[in-house]
Amino acid sequence: MAKKVTMMDIAREANVSQTTVSLVLNGSNAVQISEETRDKVYLAAAELGYKKSETVLKRIESKKIALVLDSVSDNDPFIDAINTIWSAGWENDYFVSTFYSGNNPVLEKQIQTEISCNNSYVGIIYASSKTRKDIELKIKTNLPVVLLNCTSIDSSIPSIMPADLHGGYKATEHLIKKGYKNIAVVLGETWMEATQQRLMGYEQALIDNQLIPKKEYQVEADWSLKSAYQQTKKLLGLASRPDAIFCFSDYMAMGCYQAIKEHDLKIGEDIAVMGYDNTPLGLELEPKLSSVELPYSKMGEEALMRVDLLIQQQPLLQNLINFSSELYVRESTTVNER
Structure with a gap:
């Protein structure tokens, strides 16, 4: 039996949000949507064989x-x-x-x-x-x-x-494969399950690649931009400065970016930054943020x-x-x- 086509499928195909798909297919005029976007949604729906339930x-x-x-x-x-x-x-x-x-x-x-x-x-x-x-x-x-x-x-x-442990491992492994050896992490609150799992993945990836996790490279923020900014400044002040920083959320990565730029370092050249969540704001940063999608x-x-x-x-x-x-x-x- 063929899988029922959903609005999420159409959103992916048309490269628009689910909200946009819903508004178009339900004939809403609550917001102004361009004819070009409407046509993209209708075309994607037709190509996928979408049938709206009449019941x-x-x-x-x-x-x-x-x-x-x-x-x-x-x-x-x-x-x-x-x-x-x-x-x-x-x-x-x-x-x-x-x-x-x-x-x-x-x-x-x-x-x-x-x-x-x-x-x-x-x-x-x-x-x-x-x-x-x-x-x-x-x-x-x-x-x-x-x-x-x-x-x-x-x-x-x-x-x-x-699978946050897997996500933390994947992000760290990518940095290691790119040649980074001194990889720091900006953690969320350590009592939280997400933080613990991502940290376990990070440490396991280091160990599997013959790198020793260093406690001075693990700083705790509270998921906020300000705290991430402050903790990144601490990392950059270490005698052995990290060459990559893995932030446990894209939002915290924004604070990390700010601290790095204040130190006149170039992200992606002098130091790498990895995020987590893969939110749209990561695409607005310069340079664009590598990230693990939740x-x-x-x-x-x-x-x-x-x-x-x-x-x-x-x-x-x-x-x-x-x-x-x-x-x-x-x-x-x-x-x-x-």
Whole structure:
């Protein structure tokens, strides 16, 4: 059976956002979209064989999936997962109702009451914007549940996670292959699972290439631009200055860029910089930022597909899926081929 064409597929083909595809295909005039862009979307949809469901509006009130978010922060690439769930829900004839709990027990109880008292809900996606392990699911329900970007102490609940250890390894291995030996890292908060996994990947890549991880090359920031800027200045002040810096987010890489340029060093020539997330802002930097992509869009789509399978009482082949990341190589690590 052929895979159903989604708006995400069309967005990739037309090289536009999912939001643009949704506006065009749903005939919205809420924003001004050029005829050229509309034509690109229609052409991509036709080439992929897209067929819009005619039954959505009839079924929208009887098939609801609750998307429960524990938190959302500024400049968070996790919004890609949320957008994809909304889009994929529409594509699969579900209305996705979004709740924000903020890890607040009172709100969690109210959300549980809303879901349990409304018979139109058929499934739940519980999502954490921060990668977390072994959470205790506070919302009790008999409905199918899928966890996104987190795992539960109850291992029977299906979970979707990013392979951050693999991503950290990939980024570091790329720098080593380019000839860099003194590779530093600007960490996120060290208590966080994402930081720990990426750091493990970084250290393992060094060890596998006969390089010794150095504690002075590991500085902790708090995911902010300012902290990354300050910590990069510390790294640049070391007697043995690093020749490459791996930032654990693209946003922190912006602060790293600023500190490096203040030291009159050229990124990609005097020193390499690697990011993580592969957000659009990395393409706005000069030089363009090499980065590891967080596969949040794919994870969001998979969450919707898996809860749909559970709703249909179909078996899952495995409860835990770890999504690998792609490495995007740009000028910040390749201007100077060492």
